[in-house]
Amino acid sequence: MLDRMLAQRDxxxxxxxxxxxxxxxxxxRRENHFFYxxxxxxxxxxxxxxxxxxxPRAFLFPPTETLFTFNRFDHTxxxxxxxxxxxxxxVGVHPCDIHAIRLLDRVFExxxxxxxxxxxxxxxxxxxxxxxxxxTEGVFCADMGTHSAIEGFDVMLYPLHRDGRDxxxxxxxxGSDAGRDWILYSRxxxxxxxxxxxxxxxxxxEKAAAxxxxxxxxxxxxxxxxxxxxxxxxxxxxARRCYSCGSCNLSCPTCYCFNIYDESDLSGTTGRRERTWxxxxxxxxxxxxxxxxxxxxxxxxxxxxxxxxxxxxxxxxGLAGCVGCARCDRACTAKINSVEIYNQLAxxx
Amino acid sequence: xxxRRSSTILHEPPPRASSAxxxxxxxxxxxxxxxxxxxxxxxxxxxLGFLDGSRLxxxxxxxxxxxxxxxxxxxxxxxxxxxxxxxxxxCIRRVGSVxxxxxxxxxxxxxxxxxxxxxxxxxxxxxxxxxxxIAGGLGMAPLRSLIQYILxxxxxxxxxxxxxxxxxxxxxxxxxxxxxxxxxxxxxxxITVDRPDxxxxxxxxxVTTLFKDLSKLNPDQTVVVIVGPPVMFKFVVxxxxxxxxxxxxxxxxxxxxxxxxxGKCGHCQANHVYxxxxxxxxxxxxxxxxxxxxx
Numbered sequence: 001m002l003d004r005m006l007a008q009r010d011x012x013x014x015x016x017x018x019x020x021x022x023x024x025x026x027x028x029r030r031e032n033h034f035f036y037x038x039x040x041x042x043x044x045x046x047x048x049x050x051x052x053x054x055x056p057r058a059f060l061f062p063p064t065e066t067l068f069t070f071n072r073f074d075h076t077x078x079x080x081x082x083x084x085x086x087x088x089x090x091v092g093v094h095p096c097d098i099h100a101i102r103l104l105d106r107v108f109e110x111x112x113x114x115x116x117x118x119x120x121x122x123x124x125x126x127x128x129x130x131x132x133x134x135x136t137e138g139v140f141c142a143d144m145g146t147h148s149a150i151e152g153f154d155v156m157l158y159p160l161h162r163d164g165r166d167x168x169x170x171x172x173x174x175g176s177d178a179g180r181d182w183i184l185y186s187r188x189x190x191x192x193x194x195x196x197x198x199x200x201x202x203x204x205x206e207k208a209a210a211x212x213x214x215x216x217x218x219x220x221x222x223x224x225x226x227x228x229x230x231x232x233x234x235x236x237x238x239a240r241r242c243y244s245c246g247s248c249n250l251s252c253p254t255c256y257c258f259n260i261y262d263e264s265d266l267s268g269t270t271g272r273r274e275r276t277w278x279x280x281x282x283x284x285x286x287x288x289x290x291x292x293x294x295x296x297x298x299x300x301x302x303x304x305x306x307x308x309x310x311x312x313x314x315x316x317x318g319l320a321g322c323v324g325c326a327r328c329d330r331a332c333t334a335k336i337n338s339v340e341i342y343n344q345l346a347x348x349x
Numbered sequence: 350x351x352x353r354r355s356s357t358i359l360h361e362p363p364p365r366a367s368s369a370x371x372x373x374x375x376x377x378x379x380x381x382x383x384x385x386x387x388x389x390x391x392x393x394x395x396x397l398g399f400l401d402g403s404r405l406x407x408x409x410x411x412x413x414x415x416x417x418x419x420x421x422x423x424x425x426x427x428x429x430x431x432x433x434x435x436x437x438x439x440c441i442r443r444v445g446s447v448x449x450x451x452x453x454x455x456x457x458x459x460x461x462x463x464x465x466x467x468x469x470x471x472x473x474x475x476x477x478x479x480x481x482x483i484a485g486g487l488g489m490a491p492l493r494s495l496i497q498y499i500l501x502x503x504x505x506x507x508x509x510x511x512x513x514x515x516x517x518x519x520x521x522x523x524x525x526x527x528x529x530x531x532x533x534x535x536x537x538x539x540i541t542v543d544r545p546d547x548x549x550x551x552x553x554x555x556v557t558t559l560f561k562d563l564s565k566l567n568p569d570q571t572v573v574v575i576v577g578p579p580v581m582f583k584f585v586v587x588x589x590x591x592x593x594x595x596x597x598x599x600x601x602x603x604x605x606x607x608x609x610x611x612g613k614c615g616h617c618q619a620n621h622v623y624x625x626x627x628x629x630x631x632x633x634x635x636x637x638x639x640x641x642x643x644x
Contacts, residue, residue, distance in 0.1 A: 068375060262420060
C-alpha cells in the first residue's frame, strides 16, 4: 500500500524547502556518469539516474575525517572530539545503497558506538528512489535480495507514472515518522486512489520480471559454499590478474575499513588525529610492525574480501556484506568479477 | 502488497541520536611515565599512571592503544597484573614510528592511553587448575600480567609450570623477574634459547624441547596458555595435545596490526574474528580451522 502520491515538481518544491534546513545530497550528472554530490540548487538533482559511480557512504563516513584535535603542553595534553552534526538529506538513494547504509549503521553501532559516524547518521534523512529496472546488466542485487528495500529509509519513492523526465509521478511510502511528517505537513500530493494502487501492483509485477538472476545458488548458501572453497585454486588463478589496487574497496558501498594517522604542526604542539578509508586488497593492509604480513599474497587478500562480503560480515551483523551493486566488478582494472567467482566456486564444489 | 505494509512494523529506528556530548571512542587519556626500565637492546618497560589518578582495571591479557600525539597510535599488551592496581606496565619493543619515539621519552613525560581493550584471560576458569604456560619471545609480555596474577593469588591455583623460549640470551625479557621466579617455589620455570652466547649456561633448543623434562600433567586438571610467534604455536599445540590436554583447556593470544582497537577498522581481522574485540586471548577451539590465526 502506498501512503501518498507526489508529482515530481511537488517533490522538488519540497526538497527545495528542505534545503533551507539541511544539506541536500543526491545524484548529479557529470558527463556520462552520476555521482552523489551536495547540491546548492536542487534543480541539478536527476532522479532518473541509472546508478551513481560511488555509493553515498562518503557523506556518512568521509574518505578522510578528523577524529579529534589535540594540544600538547609540558607533561600533559588535551584532545577534543570533532563531531559533525550538520543536518543532511540524501535525496535519490537506490535500494542497494539503502541496504548498504543499514549495514554501516549496524557496524558503527554494535559492540562500541562510533560517535563520529552516528553523529552524521542520526542527522540524516533518507529519501529513496526505487529501481523499476536493473541499472546495468551486471548487477546481482536481485540475487542478494537488495533490489528492493522495506526499511532503512524515511521516505521511498516509486516512479509509477513516467510520462517524461519532468512529469514523473511517484508513489510514496513512509519509512519513519520523520518521513511521514515531512510529506504530510507539506500538504502536497494526494491520497492514492484505487487506480494508483493497481498501477503500483503492476509496477511490482513488472519489476519482479525485469531483474534477472546471475548467481547459480541462493545468496543464503554463499557462506556454506565458501566454507568448502577455502583451498580452491581459483583464488590463486583469479588473483593472478589482481593489481592489488583497491578499486574494489574504494567503489564498494559497504566497505568500512579505515586507517588512523596524525597530522601536526612543525613543532608538534597542535594537531589532529585523522581517519581515512583503507582497503583489504592493498598490500600492507595486514602487515604488523616489524614487517610480518598476514596476507602477503593477492590471492589471500582476494579470498579475504570475498569471504567478508559473502560470509563474515553477515555472520557478525546479520546483514548482507554485499548488496550486489557490482561496483567492484565495474571498477576492477583487471575485470575480476565477483559473480563469476561465486559461480566458478559452485561449479567446483 | 499487504506484506509491505506490515513489514514497516519491523522498521528499525535510525541510529540513536548522537549528541555532540557523546564521547568519542578514539580519545586517549593522558598517562604519566613513572619509571622506565631498559630490558634489552630492543625493549623497555614503562610503568605508567593516569594523570587523573584513575586506575586501568585491566584483566590479564588485555591491551591498550598507546598514543604519541603527532606520531600515531599502536596496540601494546599490558604486562602487569590488576592485583597491582596503582600503576600499570607496558613492555615496548622499538620497532615502528610510535615505539621508536616512545623509546626517546623520559620519566615524567606524558603519553596517551586508550583502554583496557579486548578480551583477556578468564582467570576464574583457571582457578583450582594446574597451569602450564609457554612463552616465546615477546609473547612473554602479555603473559607476565597473568604470571603476576597467579603469583599474587597463588593459593587459588595448583601446579604452575612456565616454559620460556627466546632466540638469544640477550633477548630474554624481565631478567630480574626470571631470577626471582627461578628461586621461587611458586613456579616451576624452565628457559631455553635457540642460539646461546659463550656465557650461556642454560638449555639450548626451541621451546618444545622443554616438554621432555616436564613432570606428568593431569590433563583434565591442566590449563595451558600459549603466547608466541605464529611459527611456534603449531608445534607447541602438538606437544600439548599429545599430552591429552582437552582443546577447551588451551588458551592463546594473537598479535595483529590494529588501528581502532574496537572492532571497526578491519586491520586485525584473522578469518572471521576480530583479534581486538574477540581476542586477543582465544581458546584453541575458537581458532581451529582458522588458518590465518596460526600460519
